[in-house]
Amino acid sequence: MTQENEHKDVPKELLVPLERKEDTSEKISGPPRSFMQDARRTFFKNKFAVISMILLVIVILLSIIGPYFNEHKMDGQDLSRAKMPPRVPVLENISWLGLNGTLTSEFDGDTVEEATKNAVMRYDNKEDFIDIKVLAEGDGSKDSAEVEATYHIYEAQEMMDQYYWLGTDTLGRDQWTRMWLGTRVSLIIASVAALIDLVIGVAYGGISGYYGGRIDSFMQRIIEILIGIPNLVVILLMIIVLQPGIVSIIIALTMTGWIGMARIVRGEILKLKNEEFVLAARTLGQSGGNTIRKHLLPNVAGIIIINTMFTIPNAIFFEAFLSFIGLGIVPPEASLGALINSGFDVFRLYPYMVFYPAILISVIMIAFNLIGDGLRDAFDPKMHK
Structure with missing residues (x-):
C-alpha cells in the first residue's frame, strides 16, 4: 500500500490544517523606555538612595518649619535656663534615651563623702535634687571612691512645666x-x-x-x-x-x-x-x-x-x-x-x-x-x- 492510499484511509475529521504561528521570541512586549525612564527606574531600585532622599526632604522641611514647633523664642536669651539638658514629653519616661531632663556625671574622691561633696558643689549645692549612687568605696589610701550623681535640674530650677527638646546652650537659648x-x-x-x-x-x-x-x-x-x-x-x-x-x-x-x-x-x-x-x-x-x-x-x-x-x-x-x-x-x-x-x-x-x-x-x-x-x-x- 502506497503512502497516498494510507492518507485516503484516514478519517477526514482527524485531518486538521496546520496553522502558521508567528515567532514571538523577539517580540517587544511593551513600549520602549527612554534613557531618562531607565535612569529613574535604576535610581528608585537603589534603596539607600531613596531613603536618603526621603531623609533630606524631612530635613529641609524641618529647617523651614522646625523653629516654630515650640513656644520658645528664636533669639531668646535667659541665663537662668542656661545648660538645661534635653527633656521631651512622654519620652522622658524612657530613661535610656537620655531625654528625661537630668544631668548625670561621675565624681571621684578619697572617700564616698568627699566624692559626694564634689558632686554637690558641682551642681550648685542643691543636695535635695541630687541622687547619689556609689560605684566604688575607696579606702582613703590606694583606691579612690567613685559616685554617680544625677541632678534633677528642672525640679531645682522650678521648671517642671518647661520642655526643651534638645536642651539649651550656655546662654539659655533653645x-x-x-x-x-x-x-x-x-x-x-x-x-x-x-x-x-x-x-x-x-x-x-x-x-x-x-x-x-x-x-x-x-x-x-x-x-x-x-x-x-x-x-x-x-x-x-x-x-x-x-x-x-x-x-x-x-x-x-x-x-x-x-x-x-x-x-x-x-x-x-x-x-x-x-x-x-x-x-x-x-x-x-x-x-x-x-x-x-x-x-x-x-x-x-x-x-x-x-x-x-x-x-x-x-x-x-x-x-x-x-x-x-x-x-x-x-x-x-x-x-x-x-x-x-x-x-x-x-x-x-x-x-x-x-x-x-x-x-x-x-x-x-x-x-x-x-x-x-x-x-x-x-x-x-x-x-x-
Missing part, C-alpha cells in the same frame, strides 16, 4: 530652634554653591572645551592661577574686607568653588564636540552658543547632576569647618558648625550640645553622598537592566 535655624543657613550656603557650579562652572567649561585653541589655553591658565589659591587664604582676605558670615563664605565659594565643575565639563565637551551630531549642527548654521546649549550640555547633563550632588555636602562641610574655627558664621547667628563650636568648650559636661548638631550634619552629608552614588549608577547605561 537648641532645637537654633539647630534648625543653623540647618537652614547651611543648606542655603550649599544651594548657592550648587548654583554657582551650574551657572559659572558649566558655562566656563563648555565655552573653553567647545572653542578650544587660544581661547581654551587662555581660560585654562586662569583656572590654574585660581586653583593655586587656597580657600582659607580667600576667606581671610574676605574677613579683612567684610565681616565673618554668609556673605564672605559665598564670595569665597564664588571665586574658587566652580573650578572643579568647569574642568569636568570641559573634558566631556572635548570628547563630544567632534561627534556627527555636533558637525551636523554646525553644517546647518547653528551658532556656537546654541550648539553648546541644545546639543552638548544635554549629553553631559548626567555628569553635571552627579557632580552637583557631590558639591553640596562639600560646601556644607566647608561652612561647618570655617564656623568651627571661628572664620564662618559667628554668634548670635546659627549654623551647624557654629553650634558644634559653641558646644565643644563644654563637651565633657554637656555633650548634648555637640551630639545632636554633629549627628544632623553627618546625616545630611551621608544622604547627599548616597544620592550622588545613586544618580551615578542611574546615569550609567551599563547599570540599566
